[in-house]
Amino acid sequence: MRSAHRVDQVRAAEAALMARLPGGTLMQRAAVGLAATCARLLTRRRGRVYGSRVVVLAGSGDNGGDALYAGAALARRGARVSAVLLAPARAHAAGLAALRAAGGRVVLEQEVGLADFSRADLVLDGIVGIGGKGGLRPEAQPYARAGRAGVVVAVDVPSGVDADTGEVAGAALRADVTVCFGTYKPGLLIDPGASYAGAVQLVGIGLELPAAEVVALQHADVAGLLPVPGAESDKYRRGVVGVAAGSARYPGAALLAVAGALRGGAGAVRYVGTAAEEVVRRFPEALVTEGGPAGAGRVQAWVVGPGGGEGAERALAEALAADVPVLVDADGLTELARLGPGALAGRTAPTLLTPHTGEAARLLAGAENGGSAGGGGGGARPPAADELAAARLGTARRLAAAYRATVLLKGSTTVVADPGGAVRVNPTGTSWLATAGSGDVLAGLAGSLLAAGRSPLDAASVAAYLHGLAARHAAATPGAPVTALEVAAALSTAWNDVRSAAAEPGA
Ligand SMILES: NC(=O)C1=CN([C@@H]2O[C@H](COP(=O)(O)OP(=O)(O)OC[C@H]3O[C@@H](n4cnc5c(N)ncnc54)[C@H](O)[C@@H]3O)[C@@H](O)[C@H]2O)[C@@H](O)CC1
Numbered sequence: 253m254r255s256a257h258r259v260d261q262v263r264a265a266e267a268a269l270m271a272r273l274p275g276g277t278l279m280q281r282a283a284v285g286l287a288a289t290c291a292r293l294l295t296r297r298r299g300r301v302y303g304s305r306v307v308v309l310a311g312s313g314d315n316g317g318d319a320l321y322a323g324a325a326l327a328r329r330g331a332r333v334s335a336v337l338l339a340p341a342r343a344h345a346a347g348l349a350a351l352r353a354a355g356g357r358v359v360l361e362q363e364v365g366l367a368d369f370s371r372a373d374l375v376l377d378g379i380v381g382i383g384g385k386g387g388l389r390p391e392a393q394p395y396a397r398a399g400r401a402g403v404v405v406a407v408d409v410p411s412g413v414d415a416d417t418g419e420v421a422g423a424a425l426r427a428d429v430t431v432c433f434g435t436y437k438p439g440l441l442i443d444p445g446a447s448y449a450g451a452v453q454l455v456g457i458g459l460e461l462p463a464a465e466v467v468a469l470q471h472a473d474v475a476g477l478l479p480v481p482g483a484e485s486d487k488y489r490r491g492v493v494g495v496a497a498g499s500a501r502y503p504g505a506a507l508l509a510v511a512g513a514l515r516g517g518a519g520a521v522r523y524v525g526t527a528a529e530e531v532v533r534r535f536p537e538a539l540v541t542e543g544g545p546a547g548a549g550r551v552q553a554w555v556v557g558p559g560g561g562e563g564a565e566r567a568l569a570e571a572l573a574a575d576v577p578v579l580v581d582a583d584g585l586t587e588l589a590r591l592g593p594g595a596l597a598g599r600t601a602p603t604l605l606t607p608h609t610g611e612a613a614r615l616l617a618g619a620e621n622g623g624s625a626g627g628g629g630g631g632a633r634p635p636a637a638d639e640l641a642a643a644r645l646g647t648a649r650r651l652a653a654a655y656r657a658t659v660l661l662k663g664s665t666t667v668v669a670d671p672g673g674a675v676r677v678n679p680t681g682t683s684w685l686a687t688a689g690s691g692d693v694l695a696g697l698a699g700s701l702l703a704a705g706r707s708p709l710d711a712a713s714v715a716a717y718l719h720g721l722a723a724r725h726a727a728a729t730p731g732a733p734v735t736a737l738e739v740a741a742a743l744s745t746a747w748n749d750v751r752s753a754a755a756e757p758g759a
Pocket residue numbers: 266270278279280282311312313314315316318379380381382383384385386387388389407408409412433457
């Protein structure tokens with residue numbers, strides 16, 4: 253599991269540790285780890301550190317200090333290091349002295365700095381770290397636009413990225429590798445920040461940290477959460493997932509949701525709706541009934557809404573009336589936004605909402621208006637979907653709090669937020685998943701995990717993880733587009749990936 257902490261948590265842990273250690277120890281630990289990564293990258297690129305061209309972009313704080321000390325270490329190994337000072341009067345004095353003593357040169361003119369930047373083998377971005385606010389300042393912006401021949405290594409956080417949220421308010425410097433200290437930061441794991449961070453490496457500096465703000469599961473965590481049948485299992489004990497999806501207009505959504513549900517680990521899939529005939533023809537293993545959830549047999553969790561069309565209103569009402577976990581997706585979410593959070597108020601079993609940002613906008617507007625059905629039309633303008641996508645962590649949390657439900661917010665970096673405050677972010681996604689119907693597969697898959705007894709937080713985060721892995725495996729030829737049905741078919745490979753990695757010695 254990769255754990256990420258807020259800036260105030262990092263600062264408190266640093267303060268506690270610094271009080272017990274000689275001054276400068278933490279910065280030395282950080283700089284040694286940073287220099288080691290840079291040396292590895294240079295050796296991979298050029299065969300050796302000696303003679304390579306390194307540029308340090310140094311801002312006014314300790315982030316610049318880390319970068320200057322690491323630059324000094326590389327200069328001692330024979331690299332030709334220039335430090336570009338973006339705030340010369342406030343550059344980290346001891347770091348600068350170390351660089352000069354190691355033979356590094358200091359650049360003050362922007363033209364020279366930009367020329368050095370563009371032809372460097374490696375650039376260290378020490379402009380700003382966890383002390384950063386907003387995008388890059390004007391003097392640093394040309395570096396974000398300049399061409400580059402070498403690799404850019406961000407120190408702790410790519411400058412211009414909000415460490416706590418991953419939001420990018422203005423220009424930011426895109427990195428190939430980020431070396432972070434003490435712990436991951438949420439902004440390194442959540443887009444758009446994550447896409448600026450490149451490959452993220454953690455350097456331990458000995459911090460003692462509280463519970464994480466945000467976590468990203470890894471193979472071993474997911475393997476431990478998969479519902480694997482035991483010797484005594486039977487199909488009912490493994491769980492029955494009910495799928496109320498599809499309509500005359502969107503029959504395909506029923507097939508895709510059922511395809512996902514069949515590979516989520518429940519013992520049986522019960523389909524209700526107008527596509528019963530198509531479902532059973534394609535998936536003879538599914539149990540099917542026409543009508544709605546109320547008339548279906550017993551299930552342990554419902555999935556309502558994919559392609560639900562005009563039937564979504566009834567399906568949602570009937571599923572929510574059942575005392576089992578309910579996953580609401582697509583047309584079910586539109587209906588829920590119309591009703592507002594009050595529609596969930598009487599529920600005792602948990603609810604999982606799986607919106608994309610367009611649906612999230614409707615849900616938030618519904619929450620603010622007390623449901624657009626009863627709001628009389630006088631409510632606020634719905635927030636724009638792209639604004640919500642730019643602030644994914646806050647959006648998922650706001651929704652979870654407003655609806656008192658677990659929320660899986662889809663898109664580039666899927667974020668799962670529990671109403672209790674826990675947040676998981678998905679590391680396996682790929683933009684090839686942006687294909688019609690892949691969300692229906694995800695809904696069925698997550699519902700199946702709910703029926704198998706996983707909590708909404710576990711079901712949602714495990715489903716997003718497997719779904720992302722499956723998409724990477726799904727292309728018939730590597731690098732080619734994938735279809736939603738191919739993603740569903742590749743879920744078996746994703747299970748196998750996760751379980752076999754966890755079974756390896758040392759995993
Ligand atoms: N405190 C510690 O013990 C340690 C800190 N470390 C490093 O120290 C960093 C934090 O250092 P600081 O607290 O000095 O903060 P930073 O170096 O991140 O930034 C602070 C300075 O940047 C300026 N600034 C803020 N936003 C800016 C922007 N958008 N563009 C340009 N300048 C901006 C501020 O005016 C302030 O002077 C960490 O990210 C990490 O790299 C590491 O050395 C590990 C130990």
